[in-house]
Amino acid sequence: MYQPSDQVLKKYADVLVKYAANNGKGVQPGETVCLQVNESAKPLLKYLLLAVIEAGGLPFIDYNPEGVYKTLFDHGTEEQYTYVPKNMTLGKVSDMNHLIYIRSEADKHEYDEVDSAKLIADQRSYKFYYDAWQEKERQGKFSWCLALFGTESMAQEANMSLEEYRQEIIKACFLDMDDPVAKWKEVEEEISDIKNKLNELPIESVHIVGEDADLTVKIGTNRKWLSGGGHNIPSFEIFISPDRRWTEGWIRFSEPLYQYGSIIKGIELHFKNGIISQATAKENEKALLDMIAAENANKVWEFSLTDRRMSRITKFMSDTLFDENVWWPCGNTHIAIGFAYKESYKWDVSSLSAEDWGNLGFNESAVHSDIVSTTNRTVTATLADGTEKVIYKDGEFVI
Numbered sequence: 001m002y003q004p005s006d007q008v009l010k011k012y013a014d015v016l017v018k019y020a021a022n023n024g025k026g027v028q029p030g031e032t033v034c035l036q037v038n039e040s041a042k043p044l045l046k047y048l049l050l051a052v053i054e055a056g057g058l059p060f061i062d063y064n065p066e067g068v069y070k071t072l073f074d075h076g077t078e079e080q081y082t083y084v085p086k087n088m089t090l091g092k093v094s095d096m097n098h099l100i101y102i103r104s105e106a107d108k109h110e111y112d113e114v115d116s117a118k119l120i121a122d123q124r125s126y127k128f129y130y131d132a133w134q135e136k137e138r139q140g141k142f143s144w145c146l147a148l149f150g151t152e153s154m155a156q157e158a159n160m161s162l163e164e165y166r167q168e169i170i171k172a173c174f175l176d177m178d179d180p181v182a183k184w185k186e187v188e189e190e191i192s193d194i195k196n197k198l199n200e201l202p203i204e205s206v207h208i209v210g211e212d213a214d215l216t217v218k219i220g221t222n223r224k225w226l227s228g229g230g231h232n233i234p235s236f237e238i239f240i241s242p243d244r245r246w247t248e249g250w251i252r253f254s255e256p257l258y259q260y261g262s263i264i265k266g267i268e269l270h271f272k273n274g275i276i277s278q279a280t281a282k283e284n285e286k287a288l289l290d291m292i293a294a295e296n297a298n299k300v301w302e303f304s305l306t307d308r309r310m311s312r313i314t315k316f317m318s319d320t321l322f323d324e325n326v327w328w329p330c331g332n333t334h335i336a337i338g339f340a341y342k343e344s345y346k347w348d349v350s351s352l353s354a355e356d357w358g359n360l361g362f363n364e365s366a367v368h369s370d371i372v373s374t375t376n377r378t379v380t381a382t383l384a385d386g387t388e389k390v391i392y393k394d395g396e397f398v399i
Helices: 006-024 039-055 070-075 086-095 116-124 127-138 152-157 162-172 180-200 285-293 354-359
Strands: 032-038 058-064 098-103 143-148 203-210 213-218 237-240 248-252 257-259 262-264 268-272 275-280 300-306 332-338 368-373 378-383 388-393
Touching: 006 039, 006 098, 006 143, 006 180, 032 039, 032 086, 039 058, 039 098, 070 116, 086 127, 116 285, 127 143, 152 162, 180 237, 213 332, 257 285, 257 368, 262 285, 275 285, 300 368
Parallel strands: 032 058, 032 098, 098 143
Antiparallel strands: 203 213, 203 378, 213 248, 237 300, 248 268, 257 262, 268 275, 300 332, 332 368, 378 388
């Protein structure tokens, strides 16, 4: 079985701990770091631990065995499979300054036979946890980072050998370079330059047009464009959380969505007055409809563009983290439905109430689903004075 070298694993851990954590500034001495790692990503764990030690951080490990949790869905009641120990979970939030979560799956199809409604209910039960760490993040006291460790099952799902799959991760994360941390800082500067230009434009709405899309998304009051900034490795996208109330039109997605134990293909969404009025899929439509039926999951919370000149991801990886950042001749466009990033608000986010966020059109939900297309789209911005400006065409930003 192909395994990345110790050097590569050490570089990966250094990128996550010494760059990505702390919003691109790296772990600082005395800061606590939760390393959340599944059993199948164990080879990376000791290098993450070493990187935290070298950075002077205080590590603790959340290690998750695989192949057992499905028992709850197979044999438990709803009360049992949605139970989360609240005090212990909130204590974890209180104790950690940074969370580094390594996503891996020993069996990509482990939850195929589980009703998607159960999986959505399980996710919904953790909403208080996400709310707590998002509030701590808004106070500037917490950061998170998500990364991928490939497995045989994940590689098979993407029609690759394990070596090919892991090499794609190595290439995408610049781990084949002498100093990937320095490279990530360089890339973030390039992305920030485009992001800053977007934020200088008084954009009222964007119109996405292509053979498979005619969608208008209103941006909303005092919004700002965001980029990964260390949250996801890799991340090349530039995105914004728009006003949930004003999306109109339709959009079709070329890439499948892996969600709630299902692969959903051929997704098409129609919007009216900000609400999904029609949703269809060519495969596993029930999972799509179950997802949209969750509270406030029938609204847009993110609009995102990736410039094809940035990304080194050249293959479909069967994982949203990579697939929403994929290089393609036409770049990629994606929207997400569910909860909004409140960091997309220009001013101080710590003083606003839930009512304030609602009045600003920020969506609130337990669901988070990014749906991607790599077909050619032209994105035209309508500015505050009524003029129009093309900001994205043929897979590249043109500002």
